[in-house]
Amino acid sequence: MPTLRILHLSDLHLTAQVDSWFLQLGLYEVCDEDILRVLSETIYDWRDELDAVLISGDIATTGRDIDLSFAINLFSSTAQSGNLRKDFQSHYKFDDFGKPIIIVPGNHDRFRSIFALPGGFSFDRYFEKYWNCGNKRVQAHLLPNDIEPRLAIICADFSLKSVQHITTPTGHPGQGKVDDTILQYLIDKTKEISDSFAECAFIWMIHFAPNCEGHFEIGKNHSLIDYNKLIEAAMDTNVKHIFCGHTHMSEIYSEGNGRVNIFCAGTSACLPGTEKQDKRDPKIHVRDIEIDNGKIIEIRSLDIPWDKDLRNFQVS
């Protein structure tokens, strides 16, 4: 029975401008430099144990050139853009891993300005090597290979296309929306792979945690609008597992009367700013996915929190 081991990260919030006035206002959570260094070392050190690294969105703090160029430089040493944060040095790049790095954009990656206007598309240019599905916003990855895949990770970007889709009275940009066209692409891609590879199991990866307002202490400001359409589609296509992030808190829960399991990753790089232990403390998640005959039999998860004293991720 094959088991695939993946490292699930989320919400890195990479930024080139830690000292800028709008970050000082505390409107955005941003990455910690020590954590970024340890993350890149960990991915490299564990390269023989892992089959893939998954990052479920909010890779950059905003979708502006200054943040995206810093973000891509942490991924790839061959990035064309200059690293605008000259004081930050990382010994390893994520690419040194040498195996699939699977990503999906989040709402922050699509912010066109510091005022969090949704609808940006610069992310697609900077991260073309990892995210190259254009307007379809759905991308599939086959593991361990394309010839004899055991697992398809199909990613869909439900970031708001326009400010007009925000449903809160305050116009908060933390929401996502299950767009009907993107959802249909996701369904079509799932059926296409299923028809080609009978032995292949499925996981969907999105940024926004479905029904997060029902499972976390966060309100509609961060909701995935029309999440029920996604859950119904997952049940219709027999997809039982969805990976996500966005909440900065980790949780495994179910939707669709227990028929769809949601694996929500916490932030892997943002410190919540309190000295006390906090459920928003950074974590990384090792997930062992056991597959048999085209079905996921079990997903075993190990959450590894950031130890503020040891400055490392430590199993507690």
Ligand SMILES: [Fe+2]
């Ligand atoms: Fe987010």
